[in-house]
Amino acid sequence: MDVNLVLRSTRVITPEGTRAASIAVSGGTIAAVLPYDAEVPAGARLEDVGDDVVLPGLVDTHVHVNDPGRTEWEGFWTATRAAAAGGITTLLDMPLNSLPPTTTVENLRIKQDVARTKAHIDTGFWGGALPDNVKDLRPLHDAGVFGFKCFLSPSGVDEFPQLDQDQLAASLAEIAGFDGLMIVHAEDPHELAAAPQKPGGKYADFLASRPRVAENTAIQNLIDQARRLRARVHVLHLSSSDALPLIAAAKAEGVRITVESCPHFLTLTAEEVPDGATEFKCCPPIREAANQDLLWQGLADGTIDCIVSDHSPSTADLKTPDFASAWGGISSLQLGLPAIWTEARRRGHDLTDVARWMSEGPARLAGLTQKGAIEAGRDADFAVVDPDATFTVDPAELQHRNRVTAYAGRTLYGVVTSTWLRGERIADRGTLGEPSGRLLERNN
Numbered sequence: 001m002d003v004n005l006v007l008r009s010t011r012v013i014t015p016e017g018t019r020a021a022s023i024a025v026s027g028g029t030i031a032a033v034l035p036y037d038a039e040v041p042a043g044a045r046l047e048d049v050g051d052d053v054v055l056p057g058l059v060d061t062h063v064h065v066n067d068p069g070r071t072e073w074e075g076f077w078t079a080t081r082a083a084a085a086g087g088i089t090t091l092l093d094m095p096l097n098s099l100p101p102t103t104t105v106e107n108l109r110i111k112q113d114v115a116r117t118k119a120h121i122d123t124g125f126w127g128g129a130l131p132d133n134v135k136d137l138r139p140l141h142d143a144g145v146f147g148f149k150c151f152l153s154p155s156g157v158d159e160f161p162q163l164d165q166d167q168l169a170a171s172l173a174e175i176a177g178f179d180g181l182m183i184v185h186a187e188d189p190h191e192l193a194a195a196p197q198k199p200g201g202k203y204a205d206f207l208a209s210r211p212r213v214a215e216n217t218a219i220q221n222l223i224d225q226a227r228r229l230r231a232r233v234h235v236l237h238l239s240s241s242d243a244l245p246l247i248a249a250a251k252a253e254g255v256r257i258t259v260e261s262c263p264h265f266l267t268l269t270a271e272e273v274p275d276g277a278t279e280f281k282c283c284p285p286i287r288e289a290a291n292q293d294l295l296w297q298g299l300a301d302g303t304i305d306c307i308v309s310d311h312s313p314s315t316a317d318l319k320t321p322d323f324a325s326a327w328g329g330i331s332s333l334q335l336g337l338p339a340i341w342t343e344a345r346r347r348g349h350d351l352t353d354v355a356r357w358m359s360e361g362p363a364r365l366a367g368l369t370q371k372g373a374i375e376a377g378r379d380a381d382f383a384v385v386d387p388d389a390t391f392t393v394d395p396a397e398l399q400h401r402n403r404v405t406a407y408a409g410r411t412l413y414g415v416v417t418s419t420w421l422r423g424e425r426i427a428d429r430g431t432l433g434e435p436s437g438r439l440l441e442r443n444n
Contacts, residue, residue, distance in 0.1 A: 003041040011053040025380040028422030057089025057381030059362040062308040069099025074313045076118035082399035084120045084427040086334040087383030087416040095128030096160040103128040119437030129171040144441025147181030153189040176231040183234040186218035199324035201276035206323035212240035219243045223250045235259040239284040241294030248303045258305040263339045278319045278326035306361030338414035380423035389415040
C-alpha cells in the first residue's frame with residue numbers, strides 16, 4: 001500500500017484504548033495503526049504532533065446550517081469552517097431552517113447544489129417528515145438522506161409543521177417499511193400548552209414554560225409507537241433527566257431507540273443563566289445543576305448514546321431580551337469539544353470517553369461506517385488536541401456567521417491544534433484551508 005502520510009503521537013485514541021502510535025495514511029484512508037517508533041515508509045511525510053492527543057475526527061449529526069434561504073443566520077461556508085476549527089470532520093445538516101426545507105428529493109438536490117463548493121468538511125443531510133409528505137419519505141431515503149426529522153410540538157418556522165400522534169404513526173410505519181430512522185424533537189404540545197406562559201426576561205419563567213413533563217410525555221409516547229411499529233427512533237437533544245429511566249427500560253426491552261444530548265445541557269445550568277440573557281435560550285431548555293448531574297450519569301452508563309451540538313444560530317437581532325419571543329438556539333459548533341472536555345475531566349472522564357460520545361456514537365447513529373474510529377480502513381479524519389491548554393472564549397475569534405454565544409468569557413480546556421480530513425490538514429491553529437469536504441449519502 002502506498003503510504004503518503006504518517007501521523008505520530010504519544011497519545012492516539014484507538015478502539016483498543018489510548019496508546020503511542022504512528023498512523024499510516026494512504027489515499028485518504030487509514031492503512032494501519034503502527035507502533036510509535038515504526039519506520040516511516042519511503043516517500044511518506046512524517047507529521048509528529050508530540051504529546052498532543054489524536055482523536056478520531058468528531059461527527060456532529062445535529063447542525064442547522066440554514067442554507068439556502070436563511071443564509072444571514074448561517075451558511076455552509078461559515079458553519080463548516082467553524083466545525084473544522086473545532087475538530088469536527090463530518091456533519092449532518094438538519095432539514096430546517098433552510099428554505100426550502102429538505103422534505104422532497106427536489107429540495108434535497110437544491111441544498112446539495114448549494115453545499116457542494118462550500119463544505120470544508122464532509123457533509124450529509126437529514127430529510128424531514130411533515131404531515132403531508134409521507135409519499136416523499138421513500139424517495140428521499142433512496143436519494144441518500146440519513147433519516148428523517150420530525151417535531152411533535154411547533155418547530156418555530158411555519159414551513160416545517162409538527163406531527164400529531166396519528167401523523168407520527170403514519171410516517172413511522174412508512175419509514176419502518178424500509179428500515180429507516182426517525183429522529184424526533186420530543187416535547188408534548190399539550191403539556192407545553194398547559195404550562196405557565198409568562199413573557200419577559202426572567203429565565204425562571206421561561207424554564208417553567210418548557211417543563212420536563214413535556215419531554216417525558218413525548219418520549220413515552222414515542223417509545224409506545226416505536227414498540228408497536230418496530231420502528232427505529234432517536235430522541236434529539238435530551239434535556240430532562242427524568243426520561244432516562246423510560247429510555248433505559250425501553251432499550252432493555254428491545255425497543256429500537258437511541259438518544260443524544262448536547263454540550264449546553266451538559267455544561268451550562270439554569271442557575272447561572274442571567275435574566276435577559278437569551279443567548280442561553282434553547283428548546284428544550286437548559287435545566288438545573290441536579291438534572292445535569294443525572295444526564296452525566298446517563299452518559300456514563302450508556303443510556304445516552306452520543307453528544308452533538310444542535311448548532312442553531314440566528315442573527316443577533318432575533319435574540320431579543322424577552323425569552324418568550326427570542327429565537328431559541330445555541331451556537332456551539334466550534335466550542336463543543338472543549339466545552340465537553342472541560343466538564344468531562346472535572347467529572348473524572350477521559351478523552352477516550354469524549355471520543356466515544358462525540359465521534360464513535362454519532363457515526364454509529366448515522367451508519368457512517370468510514371467515520372468514528374482510528375483503525376485500518378476508516379477515513380483518515382483526525383482532531384489533534386492539546387488537552388491541558390486553556391483558552392477564554394472570545395466571540396470575535398469564532399468562525400460562525402453570527403458570533404452570539406452562550407460560552408462568551410468562559411475559560412475552557414482543550415485547544416484544537418489541527419484538524420485532518422482524509423489525510424489532509426484542513427485547520428491549523430485556527431487557520432483554515434479551502435473547502436475540501438465531500439457530500440455524503442447514507443450507506444447502502
